[in-house]
Amino acid sequence: MLKRELIDTARIPDGEELVLYSHGRDFMIVLGYNELMSTRMRFSEEQLAELTFDRLPNNTPRILIGGYGMGFTLRAALARMSEGGEAVVAEISDKIIEWARGPMAELTGDCLEDSRLDLKICDVAALIDDANDGTCAKFDAILLDVDNGPDGLVRDANNRIYSRTGLAKARDALNSGGILAIWSAAPDHAFRKRLKDVRFDVEELSVRSRPGNKGAHHTIWFARKD
Secondary structure, three states: OOOOEEEEEEEOOOOOEEEEEEEOOEEEEEEOOEEEEEOOEOHHHHHHHHHHHHOOOOOOOEEEEEOOOOOHHHHHHHHHOOEOEEEEEEEOOHHHHHHHHOOOHHHHOOHHHOOOEEEEEOOHHHHHHHHHHOOOOOEEEEEEOOOOOOOOOOOHHHHHHHOHHHHHHHHHOEEEEEEEEEEEOOOOHHHHHHHHHOOOEEEEEEEEEEOOOEEEEEEEEEEEOO
16 A cells, blocks of 8 residues: 655744645645645646636636645646736745656656746735736736635635725725635535625535546635626
């Protein structure tokens, strides 16, 4: 029987320690007893991008992705994005990108060298603030997978993103008709209400973690700015 092998650890700024394991050809990133992401269960992270693009009017949007993780959402977005589009990725830990270029290089492929990518090592909330104060252009979509759902499991500061104030800032950082898409390991009725409280039109979908209607049920909210 294959055993998990420890590859490396990463301390998230102002947050918890993440651990990268390999298991045969698979990789997993773990926080305590929680498996945050795994190469075996990537489908819902890919669907975060796929289903967002299904809801956009064209394939040349300017999008913000909060959290690189293992790059599943980014690669799915780039596969749908035509030339002229832009994917801005905010990853809080440069160690995560080191893992992507190092032990997970085969999985990563050439996505980090894509000309449509603007990779920034920073808090995604800072880029939302930049869009609001005019430092950068607004976004057609914001895709958030910075935690295990709308709470600060990995990093307490993530709670501000999911507060009413944080959600209102995300709404203001979107162009008209833009979409805020948020991945979660589970439903959260109170969070859905917060989205509606800041004047989003909200659609909630349950998506399986593996293709073929297999694996755990995850939740994605699509909140549209009218």
